[in-house]
Each structure stands twice: as C-alpha cells, then as structure tokens.
Amino acid sequence: MNGGTPRGGDVRCDVLVAGGGPAGCAAALALVRAGADVVLVAPAATGRPPIGENLAPTAGPLLERLGVIGQLGLDGHAPCYGGRAAWGADGLAEVSSVFGPYGPGRHLDRARFDAALLEAAESAGALHRTGRIRTVERLPDHWRVTTGATGTVSARYVVDATGRPARLARRLGATPGRSDRLTAVAGHLAAPGGGTAEPELTSLVESTPWGWWYTAPLPDGGRVLMAVTDADLVAGTRLHDPVVWWARARATGHVRHRLAPWQGPPRQLSVAAAGASCTRPAAGPGWAAVGDAATATDPLAACGIVMALATGMEGARAILADHAGDGGALPAHARRITALHEEHLHARAVQYRREQRWDTPFWHRRHQGTG
Template sequence: MAAVNGGTPPGCDAVCDVLVAGAGPAGCAAALALVRGGADVVLVAPAAPDRPRIGESLDPAAGPLLERLGVLGRIAHDGHAPCYGGRAAWGRDAPTEVSSVLGPYGPGLHLDRARFDTALLEAAEAAGALRRTGRIRAVERRPDHWRVATGTAGTTGTGGTFSARYVVDATGRPARLARRLGAAPGRSDRLTAVAGILAAPGGGPAGAERTSLVESTPWGWWYTAPLPDGGRVLMAVTDADLVAGTLLYDRDVWWARAQATGHVRQRITPWREPPGQLDVATAAPSCTRPAAGPGWAAVGDAAAATDPLAARGIVMALATGMEGARAILADHAGDGGALAAYARRITALHEEHLRARAVQYRREQRWDTPFWRRRHRTTG
C-alpha cells in the first residue's frame, strides 16, 4: 500500500497509509494485520486507558486468532494463568459446569490484562507500526485522504497532524472517531457493571481454582474469576436505573450482597473486606451503524460490543480488528464493496449476538423482577 500521493499535504506533519485510533486488542490486531499487508500504520492512543482494565478470562477461541497474528507463543508464556472453563448458577440453584479442557483449542486464560495489552502493542510496534501518544482532536475528509489532528489533553505544543488514506476507530464503546464521521452507536439496553479487584490475600495466590463463575440473582447477576497473581475480579451486573435501588454503587452494600450469594460467597472466602474502590461501566451490547464507510472502519467495541455474559469481548476485538484490516486492504486493492460488506457483517454479528443473548436470559425464570421481566420481553 502506498501512502498518499504527492508527498506531505500542506498543514500536515506526517503521512501514513492508515491511522488507528486506539491501541487495545482491536487496534493492535488491526495494526498488525495492516502492517503485514504492506501498510504504513500509525497508532494513536492515550498513555494509559481511560478506565482500569479489571481483568478477564480469555476464551480458547482466541488462540487461533492470536496464532494468525503471530503472538500466541508470547501470550501463552507471559505470566497468565490457565482457565479450565466456567460454572454458572443460572436457572437453577446448583451450578452447571462447562469445561474447555477437552475443546478443540484447549484451556483458555485468566489474563493479566495490562500485560496482555502491552504484549499486543509491543508486537504491533515491532512489526513496524508507529505509536503516538494522544487522542484524535479533529478529523477532516479531503479528496484522497483524511487530515487528522492529534494531541494530549491538558498540554500544549504536543501531538501533530497526519495525512492518512484510511482511519480506523478502535476507541472502544464510545466510538469517538466513528461519531465524528457521522456513525451512530446504539445500545440495546442499560446494562451496567459494578466491578472491583480483590488483591491477592497475604500477597500470595488464593488457591488453585481456575474457573470463572456466573451466578444470577433477582436484580441481575454476579461474575467472578481468579487473576494470575492470586487476586480476583468480582463484578455485579444490573441495569443502570436499578443500581441506585440496589445500592450497588456503595462498596459495603456491594460486598454484603456478594456475601449473601450461594456460590460467589464460596469463591471470596479468603477476603474479609471489599476492594478499595469500585469501577462502574456500561455493559450493554451496542452496535455502530454503519461500522465502516469510504476510507474508514470501526473495530472492536467501537464496532460492536457484546454482553459480558457471553465472555467474548476480546475474541470479538481480535476478530473485528483483523476483519476490518482485511476490508481496508481489499478496498485499497480495488474492491469497492469491501468496507460496506464489512459493515454489514458487523451488523449481522450483532443481531446474532442479541438473539443468542435473549435465549440465555430467558433460561432464568425464577424471579419476576424488573431486571428479568425486561429480558423476558426481549425477543432479540
């Protein structure tokens, strides 16, 4: 792929084939695929993520994607812990178990998210992507390129202006770049997660249990999973308008409700106190329409975000990052329908996710409460 013809346009500091906004798993996957397709790539992202990464389990299906990106070996030996599957107390009191050990890809991983994200970013840089710290401040379409102004919040004299043939939005659920280009991210409901990290008790691992756990409640559901350092992520999920009524924003109430569960309580027995702070974030499925257009594509959560119940967030990030990159490369090669086809694929994946999600929520029929009545009315 050749950069914009004619040298650096007036008012621009540098030229690249593709500017990727965001350096999480989706942005790095897109950058890796683009660089290996011959593109000159610039990654623009803040020095630190907007909110802390709370850690999560990586589905075994991510393995083939990481292998295609050339980073599977590094990830597998980078301090993460094996995940042997999950248990779910859903629709019944006794939990059911789903093991990944005998699946085609073997066990998944309990991630150190900061280390995982860093490994992907370093791989993208090693492949040839250029990293620039900052955010997209303005983007303007010119006849054959984008003029993109970047900068760092609270500072002057930093950032720069790039000329890019294509731009990729990998900014997560806010889809900041796609919004600027006229796309409209839409959420399916007001699902909200209230999460905390329980530090490793006594500075050491809390045990050898290596499965995640989901447990439904009258007001929503809990998720918990071990972290590689012996700590644990604990997350309550309900609707935004129900958070106040359940007082889940209060960490002592949040902790008391966790202690009142039937199964989550057993996973958190080594801990006597709640975490120092809780992180509140939207968890609703969303889809940006369109997820691509002439000269641009959205990837990862900026394209379509899934319900955390599906535990497929990183898999979707990697897959859409790679698919979005392929669409851009195909468009540059002369396939004028590649980006539109990618956008349709994102919409189809989102609709498929909503249908599967509706089926899963309808399996829980024990409570006639606002949270569950809303899910039982939803057809997907």
Template sequence: MKAGTPRRCDVSCDVLVAGGGPAGCAAALALVRAGADVVLVAPAAPDRPRIGESLAPAAGPLLERLGVLGRIALDGHAPCYGGRAVWGGDGPSEVSSVLGPYGPGLHLDRARFDTALLEAAEAAGALRRTGRIRAVERLPDHWRVTTATTGTTGSTATAGTTGTAATTGAGGTLTARYVVDATGRPARLARRLGAAPGRSDRLTALTGILAAPGGGPAEPERTSLVESTPWGWWYTAPLPDGGRVLMAMTDADLVAGTLLHDRDVWWARAQATGHVRHRLAPWREPPRQLDVATAGPSCTRPAAGPGWAAVGDAATATDPLAARGIVMALATGMEGARAILADHAGDRGALAAYARRITALHEEHLHARAVQYQREQRWDTPFWRRRHRTTG
C-alpha cells in the same frame, strides 16, 4: 500501500488507527504485515482499568495468525479451565474447555496482555503517537486528522526491533488514506464521521479488584463463575497474581435502588450469595473502590464507510455474559484490516460488506443473548422482565 517492509511516517500514512487495545493492535498488525504504513494513536494509559480478564480458547488461532501466540502464552498468564454458572436453578452447571479443540483459555494479566499486543504492533512497524484524535476532516482522497499528543514512540523500519522517536509537543496533524476507529464503546471517531452507536439496554458493571490475600490458597480454582440474582448477576474470576475480579451486573437505573454503588452494600450482597461467596473466602474486606462502566450490547451503524472502519467495541460490543469480548476485538480488528486492504486493491464493496457483517454478528449475538436470559425464570423483577420481553 506498498509491498515490503513498512516505513516510518511522521506526517502522512496509509492508515491511522485510533485506539491501542486488542482491536486496534490486531488491525495495526494485520495492516503493517500487508505492507501498509500505520500510525496508531492511543492514550498513554486507558481512562479506566480495562475489564476483560478471561481469554476464551477461540482466541488462540487469532493470536497465532497475528504472530503473538507464543509470546502471550509465556507472558505470566494463568490457565482458565472453563466456567461455571448458577443460572435458572440453584445448582451450578459447568462448561469445560480442557477437552475443546483449542485447549484451555487464559486468566489474563490484562495490562500485560495489552502491552504485549501494542509492543508487537510497534515492533512490526507501526508508529505510535501518544494522545487522542481532536478532529478529522475528509478530503478528496485522504483524511486530515488533528491529534492532541504529548509525544510519540515508534518502531524502527526493521520488524523485531523497537526504538523511540523524538517528542513532538502538544499536538499535530496527520494525513491518512484510511482511518480505523478502535476507541471502544464510545466509538469517538465513528461518531465524528456520522455513524450512530446504538445500545440495546442499560446494563452496567460495578467492578472491584481484590488484591492477592496474604493467607489465601496457593492455587485458586481456575474457572470463572456467574451467579444470577433478582436484580441481575454476579461474575468472578481469579487473576494470575492471586487476586480476583468481582463484578455486579445490573441496569443503570436500578443501581440506586439496589445500593450497589455503595462499596459496603456491594460487598455484603456478594457475601450473601449462594456460590460466589465461597470464592471470596480468603478476603475479609471489600476492595478500596468500585469501577462503574457501561456493559450492555451496542452496535455502530454503519460500522464502516468510504475510507474508514470501526473495529472491536467501537463496531459491536457484546454482553459480558457471552465472554467473548476480546475474541471479537481481535477478529473484527483483523477483518476490518482485510476490508481496508481489499478496498485499496479496488474492491469498492469491501467496506460496505464489512459493515453488513458487523450488523449480522450483532444481531446473532442479541438472539443468543435473549435465549440465555430466557433460561432464568425464577424472578419477576424489573431486570428480568425487561430481558424476558426482549426477543433480540
């Protein structure tokens, strides 16, 4: 890797980043600004809509270090003044971010947020290939990576400008000194390299997006809300366009018994809550469809090795109850990039140290999560018995 403005690379590069979400873009931005040639391989669109619409205030300093805070702040997102939780009792408790050191968080237009990060990475000098990793082979001093692509887009060599490279066809081969797995919870690249992602439980999110109501309130309450139930818990938050996200969280094997996979039952259960239902007052009908996704904590072990690192959910995924998924994505993307740069500079322990740090962060999360679940003792049901047995 060399100092100075990164050059465009069509066949070889210093670092290949697999995945174009916040973690992959954070890693790419950190790397290109340190002088690395970066190719970012990502699908044209995610497999399913990305969930994660509340940005904690702690993300502010990370976005500022990446040089994108100003753009994000002016990109049409709405302020988030904190959260409320009905947990361990019938009344809500409240956590306000207004007086915190970083001010309020944001309710995100998630597609716009991800696009802004991806465009920033391209403008800084990363070359984007649209597609997926098909195969990866370790050679003595580099990786040979085969991609299944439909085309490429990329930036010019000058930061702050963007351009478009020629379409390359249905696939290609790249060589890279390092690879970064930012493929999310599946950790597709890390698995190919022999790492083992492990899940702590079978927590599952059943999510619906409610479109902005025609006669709804002009300015919804700008806080998120969590409410526990005998079978799990609900989460809801407003969206910048006036819509709302609503999620039911339970274990995968409990979904059939609760009938939460049935959209009408899901909606009826939401309407029967003590507090969430008040946030749903402007809506008369459920969303058109529910998205079902794995949501439990997971950790890839190891999260790095010779010539590679996993970042974001591919490294460690947190329980949505922690509300720090995007913060962790940005932080691990930047930290993984630093480990790669240190390894290239001669610190042969940097990647192993990064992997240990990821494991420690995950264990810390599991402990804090166990404490939080222990606070809810009202129900002796399978969902809660499992978590009360868990010590982290």
C-alpha cells in the same frame, strides 16, 4: 500501499488506527503484515487496577494468524479451565474447556496482555503515537487528523478502535446504538496476605433477582468481582456502595465461597456500561470501525476479546480490499458487523430466557425482549 516519512511534526501513512486495545492492535498488525504503513494513536496507560478478563480458547487461532501468539507470553497468564454457573437453578452447572480443540483459556493480566499486543504491533512496524484524536477532516484523497500536541497525520484510511464510545465513527456521522442499559459495578480484590491455597481456575456466574454476579481469579492472586444489572437499578440496589455491594456478594449461594480469603470490600468500585451495542454504519468511504467501536457484546457471552481480534482483522481485510479496487468491501464490513450484532442479540435472548425464577424488573425486561 505506500506511506510517507515523518516531516517535522507531520506524518503521512496509509492507515491511521485510533485505539491501542486488542481490536486496534489486531487491525494494525494485519495491515502492517500486508505492507501498509500504519500509525497507531492511543492514549497512555492509565495505571488503573485491572478488572480482569478471560481469554477464550478460540482466541488462539486468531493470535496465530496474526503471528504473535509466541510473543504474548500466554503461559504467564493463569489458565482458565472453563466456567461454572448457577443460572436457572440453584445448583452449579459446569462448562469445561480442558478437552476442547484449543485447550484451556486464560485468566488474563489484562494490562500486560494489552501492552504485549501493542509492543507486537510496534515491532511489526506500526508507528505508535501517544494521544487521542482531536480533529478529523476529509480531503479529496486522504484524511487529515490532529492528535493534540503530537502533530498531524495524513492517512488514506482511518480505523476506529476507540471502544464503546466510538469517538471517531461519531465524528464521521455514524451512530452507536445501545441495545440495553446493562451496567457493571466491578471491584478488584488484591491478593490477600499470608499466602492462600491455589485458587480454583474457573470463572463463576450466579444470577440474582436484580441481575447477576461474575467472579474470576487474577494471575497475581487477586480476584475480579462484578455485579451486573441495569443502569436504572443500580441506585435502588445500592450496588454503588462498596459496603452494600460486598454484603450482597457475601449473601450469595456460590460466589461467597470464592471470597473466603477476603475480609472486606475494595476501597472503590468502578462503574461501566456493559450492554450490547452496534454502530451503524460501521464503515464508510475511507474508514472502518472495529472492536467495541463497531459492536460490543454482553459480558455474559465472554467473547469480548475474541470479537475484538476478529473484527480488527476483518476491518483490515476490508480496507486492503477497498484499496485494491473492491468498492463493495467496506459496505460489506458494515453489513457483517450488523449481522454479528443481530446474531449476538438472538443468542443473548436465549440465554436470559433460561432464567425464569424471578419476575423482577431486570428479568421481566429480558423475558419481554426489552433488555
């Protein structure tokens, strides 16, 4: 591949990547290391409080393949020694990663992790432009993309790494489809003053009649706490109200013990779609979707970043193969994304069927295969 050089406000490149999260950075890194000229367009950091996320141990080999594991400073994130769950029974079951082949995972400072990945992509040679995709037009041998005030980019290929909205894929005729209406109502509990004991470095999931709770420590001494239910059940459970949300958390059997250092809820909660979804098709002539823009997983699976890295690298591989003359590479990427989504739905159904204690709308839908 041979890109061009900036001319005024315009740039020519081999591949434009829309989105600067793990999927977009993984795609950009893989492409740049294969010799492609890459422009990565991503909005500026929002400065919003981190929601926290675990990095599964299986991310390690992917980061090694990208050649960035030494640059990311993973030792600066808190280790995650596994997870505990009250699921299908009142007691806690434990899954440890300490003795796994890849060692412990990490409780991420997600903003710092994403920034480090973006910096690695830039250091490798990707040209980073701050902004969003405004228009995209298909010309005979390339895409013409406008990115707001930052000018125009001409690219042979485009990669959609814009997350669940799949903004670019939608413009190209693809359809993101949700498999459920799962919603997360999350709060960031800032580190308590006065000093506290070292937190237990495991995540915790606890099911309830209306859904389930997730909590995990953050590297800064704070904690993420998230209630997960269906969108239409949020109002009835009043989980959007921080006071009610906090009271429900304090009434749990296990989560409440992780909240002992905190006296009250955060001032605001964030509400976000959290269900499984899949974009169909996830690729077409001259483009590919990766990460959540291709397929998003239920947070219960705890594999979002691993999936983002893997599909970002896979999308890059498909583009490189297409450029080399393999006309079936991009359709094969789309089929693999669909297969990954179907495999996830099957595994998710098995996990949700393990919880049989409640015949309530949330669980009835999952036992009947409608949620």
